[in-house]
Amino acid sequence: MQDQRVPPDTRDRFEALYLACYPAVHRYAVRRTDSVDDVADVIAETFLAAWRRLDDVPEGEAAVLWLYGAARRVLANHRRGESRRTALASRLRGELAVGQGQTAADPRADAVRTAFAALNAADRDVLALACWEELTGPQIAKVLGCSSTAARLRLHRARKRLARLLDTTTTDEVTVMTALRGEAR
Amino acid sequence: MNKIDRMVSAIDPAAEYAEPAIGQGVQDLLAEIVATPPAQRRPSWPPLRRRVLAGVAVTGIAAAALVAVPLVSGAPSAAYAVVKNSDGTVQVTVKEFRDPDGLAAKLKSAGIVADVTFTEADKQCARGRFVGADLAYDPPSTKGMTEQQRKEFDKPDNWRSRDVAAPINKDTFVISPRFMRPEETLVLEFRPGNYAGMDWALGTYLAKAGSPVAPCRLVKANSDEELAKKMAGN
Incomplete structure (x- = not known):
């Protein structure tokens, strides 16, 4: 179900960013949090921030740096107790539970x-x-x-x-x- | 790369990391995100006004028993257990949501002045029961803050109430009194969770020295699901 206000190339651009940078953001989160739930939340909130401010996200290699900055802010908010478990990423959480070596x-x-x-x-x-x-x-x-x-x-x-x-x-x-x-x- | 960098690289927590498969969960998240309208331009996340510790275990505390049922043997089974550790921390296990005054008394004898409330799943205490000892009870909006103000805001001392209590497992949390100052009251507000996967929610706050703690005025609890949706921007 897509919002009528979203231009198709915005969605495409975000999807490309998401698929390209998902592993890097995942790694970033794994390195800095203890629980699988936190990892899922950090990933979800970081990409949600990117979706909302897609115009601010630079092109090319600098995009992942922007995402690291966003993830960093998300983690800071978590540490301050300003965030709660997000309803997004519930399935992701289940998948992440497998394979924590x-x-x-x-x-x-x-x-x-x-x-x-x-x-x-x-x-x-x-x-x-x-x-x-x-x-x-x-x-x-x-x-x-x-x-x-x-x-x-x-x-x-x-x-x-x-x-x-x-x-x-x-x-x-x-x-x-x-x-x-x-x-x- | 110098020696120090090599040593830090060697302790990379993601060293065993395998590139994640772009599985269904990852695709689902993508679909959920793009379903929210991007047009909302918020400069910062709406800060949630309260900090709660959420117990996310599958089995949780029997929240239905808000009325104590005496055992046939005559001795009431303990709804909670309070253990003082040698390092000064106090471990609290809550098995049932009843007898808040008893728990407070037990904590008092362990050296912690506490105010304990148990509410039902769909109720919570209205804010404003006391003056917070730090910023965590009622954090000001960071919108429009200068860098200097932001630095002040970020100081760990302004958030020490978040370190006072930490969950250990599904029914136990530990209190670290070293984060409390003299005459402060530890305010504990328990309620069963009202969203799938969240069995109980515990708000832990510090009331400023000298601030009285007003009785809990019950209001409708924020739906945990609603809060999650709010964050997603619906």
């Missing part, structure tokens, strides 16, 4: 996860975009709505703070010493 325990990865979780939200934000979404400084700037310089600076600081938490220089030394001891035998 468990990753094997790895003490080193656990240490990184703990340190990462100890960072403040802004640091985690920018590191996730750089290392999981693999965005460049200018791309991160578009998602965050700041200048490229500001984005690069935030990324630099976040890396430094995480490095301090992980105390990587000490880790390097320990690795070297262990190898030497092994050889001495």
Whole structure:
């Protein structure tokens, strides 16, 4: 059932955007929420925002950056308790429930996860975009709505703070010493 | 890529991610979205005025029993259980929606001043029972806010009531008193859910120190389905 006011090319344009960017938005949501219900809600609300403001969504590669920005706002609203379970995406929720795998325990990865979780939200934000979404400084700037310089600076600081938490220089030394001891035998 | 970036990449939560099939659910969502008129230009999402914790388990709390039925043995079965943990948090299990004063008393002896209300599925308490200790009870509209005002709005301290209680499973939630300030009252408003998949809804709020909490004035509950539809723009 289609609204008479919707021009057909608007619908086509949105459908193309949706199908092309759905996996990226899904991944973005999976990385930042705990429950299947939240993932479904984030996907639904993000694309609904894009549908409503399709004129604001840029063409080409920048479209997914716009969607990341929208998803980011949706997640912020969720965290503030401003959102509730949406009726949209009920079937999607059911499908997402299948195939939530468990990753094997790895003490080193656990240490990184703990340190990462100890960072403040802004640091985690920018590191996730750089290392999981693999965005460049200018791309991160578009998602965050700041200048490229500001984005690069935030990324630099976040890396430094995480490095301090992980105390990587000490880790390097320990690795070297262990190898030497092994050889001495 | 430097070492730190490699380490963060290694903990990517979507590492095991398989490209999702564009299945029926994905198609259904697309159809639902394009069925809503795009012409509504809203600068921001309409903020929902209350925060509720929704229990989405299939089996839920027996909400029909608003009148206590005494057991033949004579000892009333507990409608709830309150356990104080060694880390200071308090775990609350609610089995039936009855005896709110008893639950409040139990919480009081665990060190938490609380006001508890149970309502029916289609009723909720009208807003304005108390002055909120933070912004979560009655958040102001963010429309027209300057960046400075927005920054102030976003401060975590303005939303600490959302951290006071967190659900654990279908009938248990945990209270973290460290987010409460002296003389604040934890206001709990329970009701059974009225939409498929939502078995109970719990509103948790903090009343400002010194603010009295007025009795609950029952009004028609927001339909959970209606709220969902509102968000979809129908």
